[in-house]
Amino acid sequence: MANSDSKIVIVGAGSGGGAVLARTLSSKLPTAKITLINPLPYSVSRPALPRMTVSDQNDLSETALIPFDKLFPKPNGSFVQGLVETIRPGDKGGVVVLADGQEVSYDILVLAPGSIWEGPLDFPADKDSVKAFLGETRARFAKAQKIVLAGGGAVGIEFSGEIKDIWPEKEVTIVHGDTLLMSAQYPDRFRKGFEKRLRDRGISVILNDFVDEFPAPGPTTVKTRNGHSIDADLVISTRGPRPNTAFVGRSLGADTLDERGQIKVTKTLQLLNHPNIFAMGDAINTAENKQIMRSLAHGGILATNVAAMLSGKALKPYNGSMDVIMITNGKTGGMAYIGILWGIIFGDWFTRLIKSKSLLVPMTRSSLGLK
Template identity: 70%
Template sequence: MSKVVIVGAGTGGGSAVARALSTKLPSAKITLINPLPYAISRPTLPRMTVSAQNDLFDTALVPYDKLFPSPNGTFVQGVVETIRPGTKGGAVVLADGKELPYDVLVLAPGSTWEGPLDFPVDPAAVKDFVSESRGRFKKAQKIVLVGGGAVGVEYAGEIKDEWPNKEVTIVHGDSALLNSTYPDRFRKGLEKSIGARGIKIVLNDFVDEIPAPGPASVKTRKGAAIDADLVVRSFFGSLKAPRPNTAFVVRSLGADVVDERNQIKVKPTLQLLNHPDIFALGDAVNIAEQKQVMKAMAHAGVAVGNIIAHVSGKPLKPYKGSTEMIVITNGKNGGKAYMGFLWGITLGDWFVRMVKSKTLLVPMTRGAMGY
């Protein structure tokens, strides 16, 4: 019986691979490893960590107890400390010393975040972490969001939904919100819709030091002073992506398995360059595209087919990339969307409200996890 071990259990990546392989590779033993006993539906986090006026804490943290449709799947709660590759297959070693052998290893470790998205890996600390974040947002009257990517924009909308009279400022180091992956007309339209809610936007500038909560005059890199009593870091690693959670991979396999951004280098088949028994997907791989749940889902589909082919000794297929698209909420009732096909389609409040802003994809996420 082949042993497939999957490290990282995000809703669009590792969990999707584990669930699909449980059905499509019934002869294999599937083991899914994650530090927390549930998957976090990350699109919910700007709303969950801003306000208690919703049930997201109860619905957006989805346990793994219904993930596997077949009895060949097992969930293991733990943190991977080391990978020990062999001539064929290998083993992973958890922080508690437990060793799990594999014939095929799948790395879907996700990203390292900061600020209100930096969830603790200790389950006992998660509820307090969320409550403390909500308390800081509630107490603050002047809030500065450092970074005008999707995270910063969505936080701004959620804050204004809950407290319309609070001062919210986004400081962004580019000439328009988001980044150059998206056309200027879409970025400027997003700026206009956010600005219409009274959110101030400072472009082409940076905040290099994040002060502790409390009254402060925040200095930007260009010397502007912004009054604030809460400054939130809402960009991570770069303007385009958070930092990949790959320290354990480098520690185990060497620095040459990652690029200059610590993203895992993969072949088009999603295999590591010198480790054909190891696949990687999601935020942590060095594919030149935006890091999104939708991309991880596309990776997962290719990885599943290639793992089955690898085990069977058949040819593998390449991942050919995904169309760039983004759906950004502006609170519970609107937002902007861009679809990068045809001439580039831009959609507004009604579409975003229908597909994302009201539910934040929670029903879809729970359904994909077996609920």
């Protein structure tokens, strides 16, 4: 496959995935045509969303929704706003079809569709709906006095810290379906450490239980699956996401997805029966925690492999990457885990220095070409 004038299409502009890859390929392959497709005309810096959606006491809606004005360092890149409905693969390349009927042809396709979230992280794909969505979500948090968060992973923990930062007097309860917060892929001392931090802030934690119903905002009593009764006037889903891959299975066949809806990929991050289609990020079935740093690692391998494919060279395998997670506890605290040696855990000072204060927004903007 010739490098010159080759068409590379990237579907999905997550700030830790597709958008960074598009920028990298623009520099790396100056004679190729790079097209990035995304429903919104900006990349959403997802680490900022808990703070952004809880309150307007920050400038995040101005800085964490990152436009593509400076994304492409070379004139070979273009952005198309739209929602991909269908992929039509061919013998050499193929076409992606958008919801408005527009067709974009490719020689190499990279899928970075991300995830579908619930609750206040269910960010609208329609730009005109974003302002109303933020206003309504913030108003619900401001009005509520007793808030139940269904899910005690990173999302639930970070929401609880943001709420307590602004309204220390509000009652916040996390209901989580495991014996400890977060998932069992992390060490117990990390999980227990966060539970102590939350309880010290007056946040209630109910473990080994589930919330199955999400009533409309207003005074109510939440009945958990195991019989707990919790007074609440706002019940929010902070559960983990599901892969945004329905269009992939619909287009390329159900066998392209695993039982969880994740895209099956080879060690080189290619789809099993479609060698000129790659995938990356949260939506792929690599056996690892889904983290921004992992998506960036996928992008690094894909930048190499796309260039190798165009020049007829051998592709490199993705052999995994270091497990790194930082979870905030409001603006001044949190915990971090780095999966090296015996597993290193850092507390408030480290997490505040790296993430809690800025939520990585300046770093993310820089990675997409903006200050």
